[in-house]
Amino acid sequence: MADTAIDYAAVFQALPGMVALLTPELVYAEANEEFLRMSGRTREQVVGRYFFDVFPDNPADPAANGMRNLAASLTRVADSGERDAMALQRYDVESVQRPGEWEERYWSPVNAPVFGPDGSVVLLIHKVEEVTELIRARERSPGDRSRVLEAELYTRGRELQEVNERLREAHAHEREVALALQTAMLPAPNPLGHHRAAVRYQPATEALNVCGDWYDLVDLPGGDRIGLAVGDVVGHGLAAACVMGKLRSALSAASLVANGPAQALDALGLYARSVDGAQNTTAVQTRIDWESHTITYSSAGHLPPALLSRDGTVAFLEQATDPPLGARPEHIPRVEAILGFTEGDTLVLYTDGLIERRDEDIDHSLARLADALTRHRGSAPEPLADALLLELLPSGRATDDTALVILRL
Template identity: 80%
Template structure:
């Protein structure tokens, strides 16, 4: 079809509903065949003429306001650049055959802007649905039932269009939030001379972009800091909060003495960031000189240490409440565990393990089984395998951040 070309002028003329194209001056630029048929006008009587010269309000009826309402709608579209769906309008139309005689019509218009490269409205699409026959079928002008049914029809159509616009807005928000997360999360790469893999898996659905993050920081000596965190909430605001907290913790990790102090600094900073309360985070410091991992957790699921023999140890001996959960500042706990060459450290957010109506211990056991099953696998393929094994086949309802470091 694309190779043969599409005759859009012919498509416009064949549209089943009444459609007219108006200039910003509200002059008819074109109309389709259905518009001509339903309005009882010829092309010559419409194209090139001002809309309200062709269809003015009935001068003999002081209550007639269809033209006035339509003019207000078109001006809103020209001013805002956004579509406007009008309520059902009674619009008296002068008879072509019998000048001075007016026919009662019921129209439901939608006015849509077409924008030029500079963002200004260059054409107005004026679509009209003819409801007159429905009104007449229910008893004509005096029939309240007919008018109410037509109003309900119009309101249903308005709600449908509103839902479509909301879906478009949510999709745009998700796009921006994902782009923001992608810009603020560090790109995968080597940390010193050590092998690491990172993954960020967005949730399914337009409203579920979250505030998960990860970070890997080179520290003095043969050490690195590895962090994951999770901001409560969804959408663009959560992504913005995530960016602020990730940057703050990354900076603190470079100047303080250990993960616990870094999380203390982050907790104090979080008090000044709206939406940061109850954020969870865990920070680990891997030291290859001493073969130890020092860690501290602010309400976050425990990192998993996969030993080379296939056993899994969860680092849960230094867990404290999430950021902002305590009214007063209290020093956070810190713990240290030893590792051997060939072990693997796995940090993650709750999207990897938590499921509705399921105890978290079940998710942790599922993670441990998967790690044992894939022991000996390098970080990159191991990351892919864990996402494949642990995330729901139909898509997760929460984001997942995952960091794997071969020790």
């Protein structure tokens, strides 16, 4: 196996989710099978054609701007060489079988550059999460919405199961494949209105630079609200990276249509039952509402987020913690709690690699985190993230993965 060359074309076609490759001039160079299937196009209708000849804006709807927003994102990535994770977009997609008929679709794109030997951008990776059915579920009754959400997440798990098995066969080349997956699965933080956020992801040095930790930031419907989440899949390497990608995408989509963090984690727990390796994953989901100045949160066995007040005091969000995903033999609705905040406070979400030590009690680990936050009160999210990693991670070899999200409230 070690002497067998990787068939990167086959890996690309097997990637979970819709993925296409574009030239800097926004011409399709390639599209994977899932992209063609979900978009209803054949390879001949896509490859070699200008992106917006394949997917134009609906000329009958002056308010349609999804494709224009996407054009701006792709152009920005081509010019800057920086990855761009877009907020959820509504697109009107013309039917190939019935020209002139347009279908409302909801896609969540991530666009990333591929560099050539001279450092210039030679290709653009365009990855899309199709969440149309989940958004439509909001318009149904609560009972129907829950069933549609559960069915959609279960279907995603079954469709990706074969991909997961095929990727596991490449275990001798875990690092190359899993790093490609993680680049696509972990979004770069977009500006969240006027709110400032910082994210960090640092793998364990013993895990070939791939892991099962994740973070997510998403604009939520219904006013000035956003969702923040972190999670931790058991294990390292390619298998954990595949599970991480599935769970992050599922929780991100669920948070858009759920009534709160507890319901989003409920849906994720049901979905996780269909995903090998997802059992005992921990995760915490939060919803920050600037109109009510509240944080609503729910935790599936994860370490508690920390709220740093402007005066330097630290409160841990630990009043709504249930067991990890799949740890209960029967489904029981999860709990959530609400905590108020003051403008200028800082919310910190993290995974266990940041603070836990094998020879240390967890209370002592949390106390070290609180002390570091207090000493750096007043720091903006970016320098605060750097300071926490510098002070709290072991100076030698890191034995566990770390994901960190910091948001100025």
